[in-house]
Amino acid sequence: RLVVFGHSIGAWIAAQACLRESSRARDGGARDPKDEPRVAMVVLAMPFLEFSGSFKQRALACVTCLPLFNQIAELAAFAILALPSSVHALVASLMVGGGGAAEVHKQVVHSTVLSQAHHIASVLRLLKSELARLNPAVTPNAGFEELRPLLEARERPSVLGLYTRGDGWGPQAHAPRLRSLLRDDGFDEVIDLGSELDGVLVDGIPPP
Incomplete structure (x- = not known):
């Protein structure tokens, strides 16, 4: 099974890819019960999910x-x-x-x-x-609202949201908004990496 990773606007693309993956189950499409969904988790790293107005x-x-x-x-x-x-x-x-x-x-x-x-x-x-x-003022139901079909799908991957302080495209203020849309039973998680350096993900260095 796959883990799909997306950073910044790539996180939005990753979310949309997983939405298409899960839409068949959401719409009642036929699928062999033995088959597991291909995507196990989608990682949204400092995701640009909505226009922040900065x-x-x-x-x-x-x-x-x-x-x-x-x-x-x-x-x-x-x-x-x-x-x-x-x-x-x-x-x-x-x-x-x-x-x-x-x-x-x-x-x-x-x-x-x-x-x-x-x-x-x-x-x-x-x-x-x-x-x-991704600006709700320009495009109705844009941004976080557009994630609802993915998050409400009967069969969907778990979601891991990663945020850092100081990121202009995935601001920390968006973390609680994403968390409010996710399951609270441990299936999904939103993590504050506790660093202004989102390059730690690129470099493979553990955040401080």
């Missing part, structure tokens, strides 16, 4: 509404690649949450997203769609 998110939402944003994103991708490494370091720091983020987290962003133009452009286009897609 200054950073509101500013980015305004930027993504600019005319010809997609074309601007393509040009920005190549421009960023042409900039010196010191600027790349600044961009990586901004992407992962500023000076409080672990150095290894910045290095991962630098070696993946900031190393290929299509990665940069894709992240920018993803921002444009998801900042509206």
Whole structure:
């Protein structure tokens, strides 16, 4: 059986994948009783599940509404690649949450997203769609409400939510909201890692 892991917006994608996995049972679809669900657990690490209204998110939402944003994103991708490494370091720091983020987290962003133009452009286009897609003020029943079908499914994986202090996309204030939607019999769990450095997950170092 599988454990599905998603970080930030990837956590939303992981949740949606598990929703599709469990929808057959929820809708009464035929399944051999001997078959166990393929996904045993979904891990939502610092999940971006709903627009929080932070200054950073509101500013980015305004930027993504600019005319010809997609074309601007393509040009920005190549421009960023042409900039010196010191600027790349600044961009990586901004992407992962500023000076409080672990150095290894910045290095991962630098070696993946900031190393290929299509990665940069894709992240920018993803921002444009998801900042509206996960904003309940723009999209009715978005965000946490959209998780209910997964959490109310008759057969679903257990959910492990991981939060840290200082994460701008999966703020700690969201932890009790997620916990309120989960089972309280030990099947699900939400954990505060107790660190501002969500890079500990990337590096494999136990949180303090």
